[in-house]
Amino acid sequence: MTEKSVEAKGICKMYKSLLGSSTTILDNISLDIEAGEIFGLLGPNGSGKTTLISIFSTLIYPEAGSLFILGMNARRDKGEIRKVINISTAKPNFPWSLTVRENLRHYGMLYGLYGSDLSRTVDDQIEAFELGDFRDKRFEDLSTGIKQRLSLAKAMLNHPRLLFLDEPTTGLDPDISMKTRMLVKRIHEEENISVILSTHYMPEAEMLCDRIAFLRKGRIVAMDTPRNLKKHLCLGERVVISYQGQADTAAIEKLPGILGLKAQKGRVEISIDRGEESLDQIIKLFSGAKILDIDIKEPDLEDVFIELAR
Amino acid sequence: MNWQGELNKFLASAYKNWIISRRNIFTIFELFFWPMISLLSIGLLTRFLKMDDSMVSFLLVGAIALTILQVAQIDVAYVLLFDMWSKSIKNTFIAPIKSYHLVFGALLFGILRGSVVFIILVTVSRYLFGFDFLVGGLLPVLIFLAGIYAMAAVIGIAVCVSILTFGQKADVAAWSLSGLILLVSGIYYPIDVLPSILQTLAKAIPLTYFLEYYRSIFIPGPHHLIWGASLAAFYLIFGLIMLDRAIERARKTGILLRLSE
């Protein structure tokens, strides 16, 4: 199937207060997400990630804009859309006194599964998300990590073509977070589905996402691949060289791929686009000096986040 | 979608309510304690007032009807209330279901619970107060119960609509509706004792006609069952349309998200 997962043009969302004043939560959001992509939504608290995911998943409706999900009109064909999408919400919650298995059965039924197909799908998800030890535990007795896994399992019940994950690893310890990311990567590859996820964790976006949109105050302020985002913000690799003696630091700036340079006595800090290729040439310029230390730091999206959230 | 899948969309809510209800110790209060209190207090009152058989039947029919109505209506409202309390509303409303799946699924379980209560109350009133509820045969009982369950659905829907429109605490308003019905539909007295304005209101409530119909078995008199049934059908359809609109509106105003926060 070649149609895009999401085609959004001019999406606006406003909330009216009781007194009649309205606040704009999303302002003219336009974006296309290709089929099969893992697309990340990043942005500070309150920037509108959850709201945008809720609109894309037809949970709520925008005030303006046109929206197509998997090639279907989000207003007209919402019934059809809901059959082929699913969501794992932030801070997942399910009926408390139902066990893991009962919860999955209940939601499976809401998706119209029945008979042996229902039982098999529920068992498959319990196995796929390693919930076997918890199958008969009530939701209220589960740890945050297991709740999150149950939520992912629920989101896969209808084998969606487009999956929404709102902060899938928030509140999880680093180990469980990493496992969850691997899980997301695995379902994406095995089931060949498109994923739209929101996160606050840069390593997560970097590890999972083909492209990222950065939201701020309800607007998209940047949208690109993780690599390009870093590049366009001039957040190349940072090479710090400490040396003794003489070096032609002015010549460094003229080399290709150099984004910035800070030179002090005995120490230069260079931002470069593609480290491996220019490093050799840079080192040559230090032939008259004694290099004491070279430190290379990859920029991460954390830097992008801080830069864009400003 | 085939019929079994479609059926399961209904049964999903019944399944959920059933498990929650089974695991909740207070279900006993809903099913046994309060129904017994209301039956016994009315039954004993008839003794104290030395009422004749037709009066006793009048009051016991009213008491049983009210009790079943209250049990069944709360089940319909639970379909949304449970989701709200457990903050799982988003998960329900992202699924490809319609409001009628939720309402009728929950009602199905309400009918089950209501019928359990009905059997208990009928048995108790027979042995304690010598009142044979089933004397008119099975069909009138089924018609009477159907009327009560339709009313229960309408009130349950009204609760859902007000929650979706006005937010979490609004269910109180809708429960008052059930109080109003108690007052005007002739549960404990004939509606002609009401002031004329309330009589008009009583005539707009289907339960009035179902009570009138069922009592006509014990105390012969005219009834307007067809009119009552038509009214009930009208309210039910109207209620479902309103519920659909309330859901759509909640999606527009974002209340749907806030109900799960």
Ligand SMILES: Nc1ncnc2c1ncn2[C@@H]1O[C@H](COP(=O)(O)OP(=O)(O)OP(=O)(O)O)[C@@H](O)[C@H]1O
């Ligand atoms: N139902 C609502 N009514 C009014 N305002 C709302 C409602 N829901 C969200 N908001 C506001 O909309 C803005 C965006 O919220 P949203 O939850 O989409 O942000 P977010 O990017 O997901 O934040 P976080 O990182 O904290 O999850 C916030 O300022 C929030 O207060």
Ligand SMILES: [Mg+2]
């Ligand atoms: Mg959020």
